[in-house]
Amino acid sequence: MGHTKRVKEAGRYGSRYGSTVRKRVLKILSERHSRTVCAGCGKSVLMRRISVGVWECPSCGYTYAGPAHTPKS
Ligand SMILES: [Zn+2]
Structure with missing residues (x-):
């Protein structure tokens, strides 16, 4: 593994x-x-994947729909 x-x-x-x-x-x-710049708070953060294609910023809670497997848009 x-x-x-x-x-x-x-x-x-x-x-x-x-x-x-x-x-x-x-x-x-x-x-x-890798870190992604949040569109909500502008910080460079490690996005959390909530669901397929749904990402959340751990800093401000901003959620957005993105690609299924990576936080990069
Ligand atoms: Zn944010």
Whole structure:
């Protein structure tokens, strides 16, 4: 489980889906852990995902609809 060789976090998917897909997944996973500037309070925060495509700012509680798997819009 977890971090393996070239594709790091996406290594959890083992050899499934092919390496190209796993690299794409890795990009999504790494963006999920990155900070995003909140449109509500302007702070750079780690958005919480409430539901698929719904993100919340932990600082001001601002929620917005975004991409399903990453807080980046
Ligand atoms: Zn905010």
